[in-house]
Amino acid sequence: MHIRLNDKWSDALCEFPESGMGYQRVDIRLRNGQQIKQVLVFNAEVMEWPDEYRRIGVDDIADIAPSDF
Numbered sequence: 091m092h093i094r095l096n097d098k099w100s101d102a103l104c105e106f107p108e109s110g111m112g113y114q115r116v117d118i119r120l121r122n123g124q125q126i127k128q129v130l131v132f133n134a135e136v137m138e139w140p141d142e143y144r145r146i147g148v149d150d151i152a153d154i155a156p157s158d159f
Contacts, residue, residue: 093139095131096148103134106156115157120150128157 095103109115112133118126130138139146 091139091141091144093137093148095135095137099148099151099154100134102154103131109157116154117157118151119153119155120146121152122150 103114103116106114106116114131114134115128116131118129120126126140126143129140132138
């Protein structure tokens, strides 16, 4: 499932290095404390959201950080 990020998160992602050409791997921390690792984001705008989290939206994101490889 793909989710379009809002300007707040897109701007933050523009400060992170790319993992590859046009994409980043990031770790997401949700407001409930849950973490989702190794999420793909394309062009700092569209996140490939795991299907098991389909009920969670952009407003539930508390923090985004570059993934450790």
